Amino acid sequence: MGLASDQQPKLGEEELSRHIGAMAMQTDALLDAIFTNYKTSHASGRLVDAMAYATLNGGKRIRAYLVYGGAGLINRQSDEASQQGIARVAAAFECLHAYSLIHDDLPAMDDAATRRGKPSCHLAFDEATAILAGDALQTLAFALLADPDTHANDRIRADLVLELAGAAGCAGMAGGQMLDLEAETRRFNQSETMQMQALKTGALIASSVLAGGRFAGADQVSLSHLKTYGQAIGQAFQIADDLLDADGDEALVGKPLGQDDWRGKATLVAHLGLNAARDEAQRQVRLAKEALGCIPNADPHWQAHLTALADFIITRKA
Helix, strand or coil: CCCCCCCCCCHHHHHHHHHHHHHHHHHHHHHHHHHHHHHHHCCCHHHHHHHHHHCCCCCCHHHHHHHHHHHHHHHHCCCCCHHHHHHHHHHHHHHHHHHHHHCCCCCCCCCCEEEECECCCCHCCCCCHHHHHHHHHHHHHHHHHHHHCCCCCCHHHHHHHHHHHHHHCCCHHHHHHHHHHCCCCCCHHHHHHHHHHHHHHHHHHHHHHHHHHHHCCCCCCHHHHHHHHHHHHHHHHHHHHHHHHHHHHHHHCCCCCCCHHCCCCCHHHHHHHHHHHHHHHHHHHHHHHHCCCCCCCCHHHHHHHHHHHHHHHHHHHC
16 A cells, blocks of 8 residues: 555645646657657648647646656656657647637636636637647647557557547537536526536546546556546636636736626636635545645655645745
């Protein structure tokens, strides 16, 4: 078994931030190389520019970090081919996430003018180009996972494709986004709100850490605990987002705040209030840490970093 949550080595936020930043640089370098190659081999440079604009925009790369972490927890020894392969999996999840943000910002969805302090993709380019950029990023994500360069084992590549497809489709992120839109026209109860958030935000986060585990050949026991960890921090992440929207610093968050309230969106903050929502986020973090401590033979380095990440998710300012 891994270390219990109260026995795991403590990691400071500064060290965690450096580690996340290092993994983000690897992911960004790979994505930049992909887009540069696309510019020379595809017909529309404008489309590639929009894809790069929406993806290489200073995101924290939490999903990519979870991919690296899920693999690192399971496999302590990683050769160069594995390192390159896991980077491609991490990039795939960031492409899928970027696509979702492009579409989420569209006038027909959340109608957001800014994303991370910059004009949203449909305003920096135009609405049609933004839609196509999102479509292209989604297909790029699956192309990366299916490519033999990602993993020599075709069964593992198929599992990775299925993992992401499940998290992104009607039983995951897209389904959750639809429920989010429906919540603007009728009042959701707390249970419905938690289900919506688990699909809209939590599914892709949980899938990220699971994909890392699958890449590294995790057994079913480890995958079960990785899933619990991912689902818990996914729920905590969404609560933290809702708290930032209600009570954050707009200059740090990089987008207009108070959107949830005026659009009538279903959030746990609306159901519980600020203090009880913070308590629920803390409860989810405890569940996540407990799950980490149950993973057999987990790498202590990554166990410490993913424990610290659970805390960071609910203390972040952006």
